[in-house]
Amino acid sequence: MPHSTHSHSDNKPPLLPTWRAWYLLVLGALAAEIGVFVWLSRWFAT
């Protein structure tokens, strides 16, 4: 069997406390971008 490279450092990501926080950051950024795009579409259309 191939040996594992999984280490404790992979469980704890840098900068943010958990990987879940990182995933929420990416998805939150997407939501914020879509919000800004909706605002831009409406603001500049009138």
Place this chain on the structure above:
Amino acid sequence: MSALDWLVLTGTLAFIIGYGTWRTRTAGSSLDGYLLGGRQTRWWGVGLSIIATQASAITFLSTPGQAFADGMRFIQFYFGLPVAMVLIAIVAVPIYHRLRVYTAYEYLQRRFDKRTRTLAAGLFLLQRGLSNGLSLYAPALVLSAILGWNTTVTVCLLGAAIIGYTVSGGTRAVTVTQQGQVAVIFSGMAIAGYLLVHYLPPQVGFADAMHVAGRMGKLNLVDFNFDWQNRYNFWTGMTGGLFLALSYFGTDQSQVQRYLSGQSITQSRLGLLMNGLIKVPMQFGILLIGVLLFVFYLFQPAPLTFNRPVYEKVMSNPALSAEARQLESQHTEVQAAQQEAATALVAARQGQDAQLQATAQQRLQTTQAAASGLRKSWEALVKRADPAADSKDTDYVFISFVLRYLPRGLVGLLVAVVLSAAMSSAAGGLNSLGSTTLIDLYRPFTRRQHCTEAHLVRVSRWATVGWGTLGVGFALFASRMENLIQAVNILGSLFYGTILGIFAVAFFQKHVHGRAVFWAAVVTQVATVLAFWLTDIAYLWYNILGCFAVMLLAELLQKLMPEPVEAMQESLAT
């Protein structure tokens, strides 16, 4: 291009390639070093490499042109990408890393069997092997039309450079050169965007330009109305866009190899998440350049068509030139009315007069409708001159602006942007083709009992040379067959659903074994090709349909023909 432009262009490309080759000159001393850069790439290197591999020359030639003509709604196609990055970071990255595979398809043998792995690798090689050459052909075609370069010479020079550094330093060379290429791409596009705003008339600021674009319907960024006929809305982005991104980033070796070269699961995950954070704003920036070009050409004279060779072809046709000149003179009149209406709209906005704004907007829309009518007449004229000619000119809008308005030196930099993008995506593809040929076709089937690492690196190098030469040959051949290009692009999209389905079964349907998934994939692939011929389903949906078809069929076949015990044992032992 001036001598200074040539100096900037050749200097930039030579520095990036020379530095990348020199930095990675010892990368071929081990298989791990050659195929995955010794698995030493940090998160930002992984992220930049992923971005560079995806961004082809067409991204920087076509996308601004698309926004120029159609507004920014194309951005919605990328909404599924960050979601895909999160899913791949959670599901695929830990599995690939723990198994220490070189290719995504290697995992399929460990999970299923050799033939499923070979099937997926074969579909990838066929699709990527053909399409990689086209990523060289497309920019060569545009640059030859605009700058008068010889297409054959451009394709051969680009191809030779890419083959040279990819063969020399493998994945590490691709990664290092991509870092320089991304730096050139980002700085070039930022400068072009700044100068576009700078070149607007003195009374027109950035906010004014955005208002004019918004009132002309160009800032159509989000549309929540679902419509099967409309390819770009929020829902197609979150479904079709998501599945396309899952296929491309999760199962296409040209991308998987980028994050397999990461130092650890953490570094690979962060690289993917970096792409998830950057991609949508990056596409927004490129599309915004197209919208600013639209506003710019409301105030500046635009040609009847940006595709100069097609223009000359029509004008040199004695039967059509009189009609073409008449169209051109009408176009000049419409342009003058357009400029007047746009200036009035900006003045009304600055004076905050709602009534005047509405009137000016109405006038501008009328002139736009007239311009659109003239464009249609022109396209009909082009088809009469040469039915095979490309009557659309959107791919030429941005590069025409660069050549006509940017100062000396910067033209060279922007052409370097286009060529850097072409090289970065083609090198990523070529590198993955060489690796997959070695790992998934040569190594499992070779009769040699003990292959040294030096031998395997040599085989991978020759495979890279072979694929590179085939790609260049295909690009030269494609120049004579426009339909072939379309066929190759469609072929790729027809394979992605099946490959994603195989991986989805591997990840999520743990009780399904090799035989069931193999036949499910074969049946789905045949059905997909038949559906393409016999129905008019847009090929964006084949990704989703193909993926779910493999998953359902595999489940069904698993119940109908359970795996023989010895096959299961063999699968578990590998």
